[in-house]
Amino acid sequence: MNVFQGTRGVRAPDAPRPTAGERLGLRPPLSAAAWPTGVTAAAVLLLPPLTSAYWIQVLTAAAVFSVAALGLSVLYGRVGLISLGQIAMLAVGGWTAERLGQNGALPFPLVLLVTGLVTGLLGIVIGLPALRLSGLYLALITLMLAAAVTIVLTNANFPNGGKGFLGYDPVKSGTVPLARPDLAASDTAYFRYTVVVCALMFLLAIAHTRGRPGRAWAAIRQSEHAAMAAGINVTLYKLWAFALACFMTGVAGALLAASAGGLTVYQFPPQESITLLAALLMAGMYNFAGAVIAGLMLKAMPALLDTWGVSGNVLLILFGVGLVQTLVTSPEGIAGQLGRDLGRLATRMRRSAS
Template sequence: MNRVLFPLLTLILALAVLPIVLSALWVKVVTSAAIFALAAAGVSVVFAQLGLINLSQIALVGVGGWIGLRLNYATELPFTFNLAIAGMITAAIGAILALPALRMRGLYLALVTLMAAGAFQILFNAFQFPNGGTGFWGVAQQSAGEVRRPALAGSDVGYLRYTIVVVAASFGLVALHRITAPGRAWAMIRQSEANAMAAGINVTFYKFWAFALSGLLAGIAGALLAGALGQLDARTFLASDGILLFALAVVGGAYSWVGAVIAGLLFKLLPALFNDFGLSADIALVIFGAALLHAIMTAPRGIAGQLQSAFSRRQA
């Protein structure tokens, strides 16, 4: 019962309270944090379910943002349709990134996905993001318009609520996978691929499925980010940030949606707090490094796992 009631209460409180208590600046920061929590959930799908490291998630968020912007300027489709299309195309790209995972794991897979993120970073720098121009790339010297938001989410507060609902629905999709056939197959593959194949599980298919689901979440996050910011920049999707997002997914807790939320808050909220206090946002990197060491040495299930253990002990 708690597994259903707690997420539901959290969603209601977020929708009702956050837009009221936050200033205009922090509404934008929390919106970005929620979006990157969704991206972190995609990292967690691959890592928690298969034990594989994917460092290209930030790059896929950029791809989703590029597609969302291109559809916004090239078509008259509603924002939610653009969101879905961006997610599906990025899911296909994510599935392609599963090809190296069929033959390698650990450091080698991490390096390959990091190289893929670097390649996307070069493309973003070279071609930039669409802003209403002509041609395939859609880039003009001056922006030709704005990103259309849903009718009920035209304001920043409304868009925060819209983002929270989309992120919550995406978390629900991940939870559904974990308790159904894909989740059972992933658990067996993580334990032993040989045993999984002996049990008749199509290891190749389910690896593709996990990477596609991760890409879907990244694509949705990218299109949401395009709607939140109005225009994207190549510097937002550095390959190094893919490493940081993975590290924060581990720190937050890769085995729970709470961990993804914590990762998103750490990724965007903590640097913004330091800036607000007049301090360098780079201080956050020192804290992230210490937190990662703590997670690796004493808390493999991350902050979310520690909170869950503390709550269980208090209940007992």
């Protein structure tokens, strides 16, 4: 007999921990949808007047990479699938958007949608090995995929208005950024546009995790055999997770293609996927707020070090030390620790008020 049966007020050791929103007394669906809305409103309204043009570009890149981290959070944090190919999907999304947007026939929102669908279908193809692989083996397969994408891009380059399927003209120097929509022509307006689209990606991920796919993913993460015994189609939901993660990352790549300066083949090295995983582990793998923190760590921290005149290689040391500290003392990462601290603060405030 389970010693916890019939015991009120005691939580079983394997029961899920309450979220920060639940500890603050909010209903789960409300708290889940409220924080992306609040962060988006704050970023759109408060940041542009307070920052320079340089930091607007940095924060735009941070928002894009937070969506790439979000895809990894869905795969590993929710399903237990380790993927080291999210940066490669970011590059594929950028290439696809550049190719679709060269003739200007498609409006920008449609370019984002089609790019996401293309990378989502590619995610299903990538997810096929995941049906029989897991853990380190799946991580190695996806890392080799990221290296293969880098090699192909080095030889093919990003489209710059040339003819043919690749759309690259070696006579032209550099790449041409994807044309922005009229309402987001300036860097500040495009930052706002990017933040809103990224917030929609977070809401899409939250809707999945709060619904039937999220429950199926949780069961698969705990035990695939138990999930199959419960009637869950493990194949379907694994491929669904890969398709969703790659769809969101592809949309982020399209947003990056329209950022200032365009895209270069040197922006997507394979080792960047490992850095993304490390940053997300420190920020909070099991909390979507950790994806936002990871995006800031990947893009804002190097910009700060550069502003202070410190070598960017120091960031690797900081990430290494921070990762060890996270794994030893706070496995839930910064977002999880912050949630617990907010919960304790709310409890003390309620006790003081009563």
